Amino acid sequence: MVDGKEASSESAAKRPDVSPASAPARPATPKPDAQPRRKAKDSGGHIITALFVIAAVIAGYWLHTGGHGRLGRAPVHHSLREVVKELLHPDKGILAADESPSTLGKKLKVPNKPATRREWRRTLLTAPGLEQHTSGVILHEETFAALGPELAELRARGVALGIKLDTGTKPLPPAKAGETITLGLDGLEARCAEFRDKHGATFAKWRSVFRVGKHTPSAGAVRRNSADLAAFAAAAQKCGLVPIVEPEVLAEGDHDIQRAAGAAARVLKGLFRALQQRGDVDLQALLLKAALVTPGRTAPQQAPPAEVATATLRVLLSSVPKAVAGIVFLSGGQSEAAATANLLALGRLVKARNAARAKAEKPPLPWALSFSFGRALTDSALAAWQAAGSRDAQPQAVAKAQDLLLERLTLNAMAQRGEGAPGQGEGEGAAKPKRKKAKKPKKAQQGGGGVEAERAAGESGAAEKARDGAAGAEAGAQ
Numbered sequence: 001m002v003d004g005k006e007a008s009s010e011s012a013a014k015r016p017d018v019s020p021a022s023a024p025a026r027p028a029t030p031k032p033d034a035q036p037r038r039k040a041k042d043s044g045g046h047i048i049t050a051l052f053v054i055a056a057v058i059a060g061y062w063l064h065t066g067g068h069g070r071l072g073r074a075p076v077h078h079s080l081r082e083v084v085k086e087l088l089h090p091d092k093g094i095l096a097a098d099e100s101p102s103t104l105g106k107k108l109k110v111p112n113k114p115a116t117r118r119e120w121r122r123t124l125l126t127a128p129g130l131e132q133h134t135s136g137v138i139l140h141e142e143t144f145a146a147l148g149p150e151l152a153e154l155r156a157r158g159v160a161l162g163i164k165l166d167t168g169t170k171p172l173p174p175a176k177a178g179e180t181i182t183l184g185l186d187g188l189e190a191r192c193a194e195f196r197d198k199h200g201a202t203f204a205k206w207r208s209v210f211r212v213g214k215h216t217p218s219a220g221a222v223r224r225n226s227a228d229l230a231a232f233a234a235a236a237q238k239c240g241l242v243p244i245v246e247p248e249v250l251a252e253g254d255h256d257i258q259r260a261a262g263a264a265a266r267v268l269k270g271l272f273r274a275l276q277q278r279g280d281v282d283l284q285a286l287l288l289k290a291a292l293v294t295p296g297r298t299a300p301q302q303a304p305p306a307e308v309a310t311a312t313l314r315v316l317l318s319s320v321p322k323a324v325a326g327i328v329f330l331s332g333g334q335s336e337a338a339a340t341a342n343l344l345a346l347g348r349l350v351k352a353r354n355a356a357r358a359k360a361e362k363p364p365l366p367w368a369l370s371f372s373f374g375r376a377l378t379d380s381a382l383a384a385w386q387a388a389g390s391r392d393a394q395p396q397a398v399a400k401a402q403d404l405l406l407e408r409l410t411l412n413a414m415a416q417r418g419e420g421a422p423g424q425g426e427g428e429g430a431a432k433p434k435r436k437k438a439k440k441p442k443k444a445q446q447g448g449g450g451v452e453a454e455r456a457a458g459e460s461g462a463a464e465k466a467r468d469g470a471a472g473a474e475a476g477a478q
């Protein structure tokens with residue numbers, strides 16, 4: 001090997017005589033042994049320049065993308081951001097009453113007929129005082145068709161209406177893995193416009209489903225469902241509806257909480273990658289609907305609420321961009337008491353972290369956290385509603401169901417802020433909400449408002465509601 005030193009002395013030996021006498025007019029040539037040093041100096045300079053350029057490109061990209069790493073400039077939907085803020089009211093949550101007929105059928109002990117579903121939903125949606133702790137309700141399209149006047153009244157009471165726009169799932173090959181894709185992208189824009197214009201919906205929901213198994217959620221299932229959720233979000237925003245994207249990681253199975261957390265993080269990261277890659281979705285104008293991170297339902301060891309809260313927050317912090325305005329939780333088949341206890345533990349954890357951050361002069365954690373439970377708000381109400389043994393008992397059953405719904409809403413509204421005692425509400429009547437007398441819709445009171453408002457006015461009295469909503473099994477059945 002020839003090192004630098006040897007190379008310079010060798011070249012010096014071969015050098016011709018360049019004394020001033022023999023070559024007076026030639027410009028001074030640089031010393032040959034200076035060249036490697038200059039080269040080294042030059043390449044050092046190049047590296048520094050390159051580092052500067054790379055840093056400038058990264059900073060420019062980051063600034064350009066608003067700090068969210070989003071390619072392209074996502075649109076800003078100011079009016080949708082306002083709707084999001086209202087949905088995230090700190091004292092309210094979103095009631096999920098959008099089960100497809102087959103899902104609701106599994107919970108009903110009475111014949112699953114359109115009229116039964118209508119009467120059950122009428123019971124929920126006409127609950128006096130519902131608006132106290134309900135910012136919005138997610139509905140199935142059949143409810144928009146069946147309960148127009150009741151929905152008009154709800155809107156007049158300040159409750160936003162949301163439409164479930166996915167149309168169910170179908171198996172994703174290989175079917176034996178039990179994975180699915182969600183249907184409903186065909187004709188989506190027209191359906192968005194219909195529910196916005198004809199029915200006054202201001203938000204929409206799309207649910208994808210993921211199973212935790214040995215090889216699932218698979219990368220293919222995450223990619224495909226994330227792309228479809230992102231396509232839904234873009235279409236909804238374009239048409240003027242706030243999208244709720246719901247990648248539900250099911251609790252079915254005997255997996256432990258670490259496994260659930262890993263699956264949830266993979267799914268959420270996949271979703272936000274897909275949303276950011278599209279570049280046409282305003283993250284501040286959407287809501288994420290996610291499951292609390294729990295062990296599988298048949299896991300030998302269940303987790304206490306504090307562990308659920310820690311795992312959930314850790315997954316969210318690692319996977320959800322700060323720009324997302326809010327996260328609402330589904331109940332995923334947890335009991336009413338468990339869902340509230342877990343939400344309370346999470347609310348307390350967030351409260352404690354934010355207090356510590358405020359002390360350290362740091363901003364609070366990103367996103368508002370709230371609930372969008374289905375079963376965990378309505379299970380006991382449904383049981384009470386179905387318990388009416390006779391037509392005469394139905395008004396009482398309706399009133400009882402409405403009270404139980406309000407009780408769950410009250411407890412969860414407190415829990416999301418970290419308020420309330422663990423175990424509160426586990427017994428019947430533990431939190432007695434004040435039963436408010438229903439107001440007549442404004443338009444109808446003023447004598448205006450057209451046919452819908454007139455019909456709504458006709459339905460609004462508590463007594464009439466009890467009679468009309470005497471859903472009970474028999475009255476409801478066609």
Ligand SMILES: O=P(O)(O)OC[C@H]1O[C@](O)(COP(=O)(O)O)[C@@H](O)[C@@H]1O
Nearest residue numbers: 096098099100103331332373374375
């Ligand atoms: O099977 P479907 O019809 O998609 O509905 C499933 C249900 O899951 C939810 O997304 C969450 O409900 P839960 O809180 O009961 O888990 C609801 O909004 C919806 O009613």
